[in-house]
Amino acid sequence: MTTTDAAAAPAAAQSAITLDGVSRRFGDAVAVERIDLELAAGEFFALLGPSGCGKTTTLRMIGGFELPTTGRIRLEGKDVTLLPPHRRDVNTVFQSYALFPHLTVLDNVTFGLRRKGVAKADAEKRALEYLDLVGLSGFGTRRPLQLSGGQQQRVALARALVNHPKVLLLDEPMGALDAKIRKSMQLELKRIQREVGITFLYVTHDQGEAMSMADRLAVMNKGLIEDMGAPHRVYDRPATQFVAEFLGTCNVLPVTTDASGARLPDGNAVSVAGASTPTGAGWKVGIRPEKLELTPLPAGAATAGGPNRTTATVTDVTFLGASTEATLQAPWGTVLHAFKQNIGTETTIRPGDTVEVSWDATQSFFLPPSDPANPNPAPDAEPEAQEVAA
Structure with a gap:
């Protein structure tokens, strides 16, 4: 992949x-x-992407529910590619929770322990500890x-954790x-x-969930990982336009690049x-809506000098409570969005106003052109794939 933060793993x-x-x-x-991925012990890692991108299939291969067509899977260095789920030291929490309705909460949590031959008293003692950990003390009967629904999810989590797996897989549990x-x-x-220190691999399509919980995340698209790293880096410096637009709203501006620098369609310079x-052709610049500054312009007034600024016409203003969203149209037709916190000092703008749109060079990023034949960037170095026979 083009941009990854492999070194950022714990x-x-x-x-x-x-x-x-x-x-x-x-x-x-x-x-x-051909995914290459490495998770550190004790890491909370999120696999993020739209429906059909391959994230759940990846989780199911790690859990042993699907067999890879090529490649190898290792858990703590041990090759488990061909091992069935019950021979891998991993547990899975599914979206459906998969609880036994005829059993009590306590019996649900102790089920796996009893199957392993743990004595009833020891299994119940451990189960009660984990029910307390997930906030369900007193719910055992x-x-x-x-x-x-939230309580059922906690029971499923306690049931998975009570076995002390080395890795916990969570497939859209919320x-x-x-x-x-x-x-x-x-x-x-x-x-x-x-608290438990177990490695979590969390699969979700919700970018808010991934960014709020994960130490690192990977964004998948069409079976490939497009970007991977710490949430703040992937949000502030995404590797591709898909990643930029999937992780929240992003303004994407076309630019012309040559030896003299980058310019917007209206001729204004751009600096990153x-x-x-x-x-090369097809490059763009991305800026998050909350990074834009809007300054009202009197009729006929010109923008201030310097790079990273243009004019735009306000087409809509939406009050969102904590913030206000302004929808703008740039001179060349691109629709822009700007978010401003409502702290009582903001300048009032209205539909029809002309504003100067500006941003700091530290708040923008270049986005590479997409190859129509292969819209996802390829990994920098791919190991030789191994065919896996069922």
């Missing part, structure tokens, strides 16, 4: 998960294409149908929860992960701090 003597050139094909359809409960569970899940001007 240091560990042994990686918890390693994927070497892993692919999964279903007939002629490619679900996952209830049955799943007597619980809310998809069935409403927004308020989902937000509180994000905080709880991160707290629990820090810490980056040299790229060469």
Whole structure:
């Protein structure tokens, strides 16, 4: 991939998960294409992307529910590519929770331990400790149908953690929860992960979930990882236009680049701090809406001198409570968005106003052109793939 932060992973003597050139094909359809991925022990890692991008297939291959077409999967250095799920030291929490409705909460949590031969008293003692960890102390005698969705999710989490897996796989576990409960569970899940110290691989299509919980995240698109790193880096300096637009709103401006620098369609110069001007056609500049500054311009007034500024016409203003969104149209037709916090000192702008739009060079980033035949950047170095026979 073009931009990754592999060095940003927490240091560990042994990686918890390693994927070497892993692919999964279903007939002629490619679900996952030669992924290389390494997760450190104790890391909270999020695999993010739209429906159909390959993230759940990747998780299922790690869990042993799908067999890779090519490549190798290792858990703490041990090759588990061909091992069935019950022989891998991983547990999975699914969106459906998969609780046994006829069993009590306590029996659900102890189920795996009892199957492993753990004595009933020891299994119940450990289960009660994990129910307390997930905030369900005193709920052991209830049955799943007597619980809310958030409480059922906590039971599923306790059941997975009580076995002390080396890796916990979570497949869209908050998809069935409403927004308020989902937000509180994000905080709880991160707290629990820090307390138990187990490696979490969290699959989601929700960028807010991924950025609020993960130490690192990877954004997938069409079976490939387009970008990977710490959430703040991937948000502030995305590797591709897809990543920029998937992780929230992003203004994407076309630029012309040559030896003299980069320019907007209206001729104004563009500067990106810490980056040299790229060469070739099709490059763009990205700026997040909250980074734009809007200054009202009197009729006929010109913009101030300097790079990273243009004029635009305000087409809509929407009050969002904590912030206000302004929709703008640039002279060459591109629609822009700007967000401003409502702190009582902002200048009032209205539809029809002409404004100067400006931004700091440190707040923008160049976005490379996409290759129509291969819209995803290829990994920098791919190991030789190994065919895996079922």
